[in-house]
Amino acid sequence: MHLDWGPDVVAFRAELVAFLDEHAPPQTRTRRDFATSDSDQIIPGWAKEWQATLFDHGWMIPGYPPELGGRNATPVQTLVYLEEMAARGIPRSLHFPGYAIVAPSLLEYGTPEQRAMAPAAIRGDTVWCIGMSEPNAGSDLAGLQTRAVQDGDRFIVNGQKVWTSYAMVAQRCCLYVRTDPDAPKHKGISLLILDMDTPGIDIRPLTHINGNADFAEVFLTDVEVPVANLVGALNDGWRMTQGSLAHERAGLWVEGVARLEQTITGLVDLAHRRGVAHDPIVRRRIAEGYQRAASLRALGYKGFTSFAQGAAAPEHSYMKLASSELGKELYELGMEIQGAYGPVIDEERGEEAGRWPLSFFVSFANTIAGGTSEIQRNIIAQRVLGLPRA
Amino acid sequence: MNFSLTDDQELLRDSARHLLEHQCPPALLRAHTDDLTAADDLWHLLDDFVPLGIGPLVDLCVFMEALGSVAAPVPFFSTACLYAPVLEAIGEHDLDSVLDGHATGTVAVAGADGVWHPNAESRKTFVPDAARVDLVAAVNADGAVTLLAAPPVRRIETLDTTRPLYDVETAVPGTSAGVISRAALDDVLLRATVALAAEMVGTARRLFDMTLAYAKERIQFDVPIGSFQAVQHKLADMSLDVERAWSAVYYAAMAVDAGDPDRTRAMHVAKAAAGEAARRAAKDGIQIHGGIGFTMEHDLHLFLRRALASEALLGTTGDHHDRLAELLF
Numbered sequence: 106m107h108l109d110w111g112p113d114v115v116a117f118r119a120e121l122v123a124f125l126d127e128h129a130p131p132q133t134r135t136r137r138d139f140a141t142s143d144s145d146q147i148i149p150g151w152a153k154e155w156q157a158t159l160f161d162h163g164w165m166i167p168g169y170p171p172e173l174g175g176r177n178a179t180p181v182q183t184l185v186y187l188e189e190m191a192a193r194g195i196p197r198s199l200h201f202p203g204y205a206i207v208a209p210s211l212l213e214y215g216t217p218e219q220r221a222m223a224p225a226a227i228r229g230d231t232v233w234c235i236g237m238s239e240p241n242a243g244s245d246l247a248g249l250q251t252r253a254v255q256d257g258d259r260f261i262v263n264g265q266k267v268w269t270s271y272a273m274v275a276q277r278c279c280l281y282v283r284t285d286p287d288a289p290k291h292k293g294i295s296l297l298i299l300d301m302d303t304p305g306i307d308i309r310p311l312t313h314i315n316g317n318a319d320f321a322e323v324f325l326t327d328v329e330v331p332v333a334n335l336v337g338a339l340n341d342g343w344r345m346t347q348g349s350l351a352h353e354r355a356g357l358w359v360e361g362v363a364r365l366e367q368t369i370t371g372l373v374d375l376a377h378r379r380g381v382a383h384d385p386i387v388r389r390r391i392a393e394g395y396q397r398a399a400s401l402r403a404l405g406y407k408g409f410t411s412f413a414q415g416a417a418a419p420e421h422s423y424m425k426l427a428s429s430e431l432g433k434e435l436y437e438l439g440m441e442i443q444g445a446y447g448p449v450i451d452e453e454r455g456e457e458a459g460r461w462p463l464s465f466f467v468s469f470a471n472t473i474a475g476g477t478s479e480i481q482r483n484i485i486a487q488r489v490l491g492l493p494r495a
Numbered sequence: 496m497n498f499s500l501t502d503d504q505e506l507l508r509d510s511a512r513h514l515l516e517h518q519c520p521p522a523l524l525r526a527h528t529d530d531l532t533a534a535d536d537l538w539h540l541l542d543d544f545v546p547l548g549i550g551p552l553v554d555l556c557v558f559m560e561a562l563g564s565v566a567a568p569v570p571f572f573s574t575a576c577l578y579a580p581v582l583e584a585i586g587e588h589d590l591d592s593v594l595d596g597h598a599t600g601t602v603a604v605a606g607a608d609g610v611w612h613p614n615a616e617s618r619k620t621f622v623p624d625a626a627r628v629d630l631v632a633a634v635n636a637d638g639a640v641t642l643l644a645a646p647p648v649r650r651i652e653t654l655d656t657t658r659p660l661y662d663v664e665t666a667v668p669g670t671s672a673g674v675i676s677r678a679a680l681d682d683v684l685l686r687a688t689v690a691l692a693a694e695m696v697g698t699a700r701r702l703f704d705m706t707l708a709y710a711k712e713r714i715q716f717d718v719p720i721g722s723f724q725a726v727q728h729k730l731a732d733m734s735l736d737v738e739r740a741w742s743a744v745y746y747a748a749m750a751v752d753a754g755d756p757d758r759t760r761a762m763h764v765a766k767a768a769a770g771e772a773a774r775r776a777a778k779d780g781i782q783i784h785g786g787i788g789f790t791m792e793h794d795l796h797l798f799l800r801r802a803l804a805s806e807a808l809l810g811t812t813g814d815h816h817d818r819l820a821e822l823l824f
């Protein structure tokens with residue numbers, strides 16, 4: 106056991122820091138830990154340019170080769186990259202589906218033509234959305250019913266998706282459809298690439314509880330998709346629902362933990378401003394938050410160690426569960442510290458333009474999206490601890 | 496930050512586990528409850544490991560974790576984690592006989608409030624193993640260390656019998672052994688606290704493992720109780736707490752070994768995280784066992800007792816959070 110990562114990391118970090126100092130736009134340097142819209146655009150112009158700049162300099166996904174926006178970084182270097190970005194609160198992109206989920210799946214399962222779509226997805230030139238969830242298929246994703254029927258060289262698609270983030274601005278969608286209604290539910294699902302300007306698609310934005318309209322319902326009526334847009338084999342879509350950046354997965358927790366740590370620093374400042382910095386209960390609760398974030402960081406590194414040695418790292422589910430739940434508690438504490446002012450978002454009267462109540466709202470998404478906390482506990486119990494299914 | 500054990504550390508862990516699994520069964524803990532000498536043979540098998548007390552903290556933690564998982568009723572913590580480092584800090588030549596396994600000892604610091612801060616009170620409290628070690632090193636308000644042979648002691652009855660605690664009357668004749676600076680004493684206690692946290696993680700994991708195994712074998716409503724989601728989610732939360740506490744402990748140990756500036760915070764985090772893990776494992780462990788877990792016949796309570804007693808020693812979870820707050824505000 107040792108604390109440092111060795112010498113090859115030092116030069117790597119220095120190069121990254123120099124790049125960030127030179128290129129990161131001012132909007133990425135606000136160190137905000139909350140998502141209130143500072144623009145009426147879902148993906149503002151500066152964010153598009155920033156993502157392209159990262160790609161062109163090999164800093165978008167460092168573990169990938171240069172043609173995919175990387176520099177063939179080692180796993181440890183990738184972790185250092187994620188750490189440094191998170192510590193500075195600099196986002197890579199304001200739309201994660203393309204680079205984090207779609208591109209890795211296309212590269213792993215796609216035809217040569219489909220693989221060729223990956224660079225634009227990573228650079229952010231193409232905005233992608235993910236059509237998984239449906240009104241009757243949330244946690245039970247395999248219950249999805251959107252139907253695709255093959256007719257010669259095309260599929261005819263009918264059905265409805267929901268909670269589809271970025272649907273209103275996306276050019277393409279990774280659409281999960283049922284192609285064999287008679288097979289067991291996991292075995293009749295296929296993955297299609299859908300062009301969002303195809304006739305028959307009706308997108309109705311849904312507003313998040315914090316006021317942003319970042320996801321939508323997507324209605325599909327007799328939508329034609331060329332058979333060439335089938336990713337992988339017919340009825341083999343289920344295993345592609347798990348796709349994400351495999352080589353980054355062991356480090357993706359860093360961003361969440363760094364945000365927790367920044368939130369704790371914010372709580373200490375808030376307690377001073379509100380005159381409760383000497384309240385023993387407030388102090389203890391903030392310290393508990395610090396302890397939980399710090400022990401999670403240690404657990405993240407432990408998981409990364411196993412991952413880097415090629416062992417399975419179940420820490421991913423632990424990290425998702427614990428950091429999303431802790432985040433919610435910390436924002437709630439921030440509101441509580443303000444007493445009657447807890448829910449105030451009025452810039453003149455409240456603290457930090459509603460940072461605490463609005464972040465509290467946003468934090469609900471983290472314990473729901475990408476597998477709810479209950480589903481994470483099921484995964485831990487059944488896949489990590491080996492308990493029998495009900 | 497590399498969390499993998501070296502080959503030597505793995506060997507240490509495996510041999511400690513192997514030895515303890517055979518030599519420290521729950522029956523020994525029960526026998527020791529009535530007769531402290533019941534663990535003497537076990538101690539003679541373990542005294543070879545005393546030098547770990549003044550070596551790298553990661554190695555010491557590996558060993559302590561193994562001791563915790565069997566709630567070993569031996570004066571290792573007092574001798575190796577407290578006494579030997581105090582003798583080392585004051586340059587006491589008797590250290591050699593301790594490292595050889597010939598002499599045992601413990602350290603008395605806390606006064607009536609139970610807090611391990613140097614103070615002028617002559618009656619020291621919460622001194623581990625005071626009646627069964629050769630010497631008690633009493634530390635007074637200005638750090639003067641006096642070695643006492645068989646001072647008057649009074650056993651403090653606690654929930655736990657595996658690590659007996661005592662009041663010690665230190666205003667009795669003894670040998671002046673030198674002065675330990677405040678910084679040196681803080682260092683000894685910092686290491687001892689992390690080592691104790693490692694031991695607690697071992698105990699918490701034992702409680703968790705027993706409970707997980709039981710959840711897989713106990714049948715109700717024709718199925719294993721571990722298939723009920725209410726039980727699964729408790730176990731998932733228990734294992735999360737154990738895993739994060741384990742990681743926090745070894746991070747702290749690495750930080751201490753490296754002299755990293757984060758080491759004091761990391762120590763508080765480790766003890767508090769281990770306290771939370773141990774407490775949850777103890778409480779939910781009993782709950783998931785149902786009635787059988789509430790009986791003296793079952794072994795679970797042996798570990799429950801040790802977990803709760805360790806949580807209160809060298810600062811409770813709440814104390815460590817409060818001291819952490821001092822560093823954050």
Ligand SMILES: Cc1cc2nc3c(=O)[nH]c(=O)nc-3n(C[C@H](O)[C@H](O)[C@H](O)COP(=O)(O)OP(=O)(O)OC[C@H]3O[C@@H](n4cnc5c(N)ncnc54)[C@H](O)[C@@H]3O)c2cc1C
Pocket residue numbers: 234235236237238239242243244245267268269270271320470473474475476477478479480483724
């Ligand atoms: C901000 C945000 C963005 C999203 N973006 C996308 C996107 O881009 N594309 C997409 O396809 N989807 C997206 N989603 C949908 C998301 O994946 C689902 O909301 C999530 O999987 C939960 O499904 P559900 O909402 O239908 O809830 P349900 O599955 O109906 O769950 C309701 C409650 O029941 C509990 N529950 C369900 N099953 C179990 C079980 N087996 N055991 C215990 N408890 C259970 C859940 O934990 C939850 O508390 C997004 C969601 C949010 C909040």
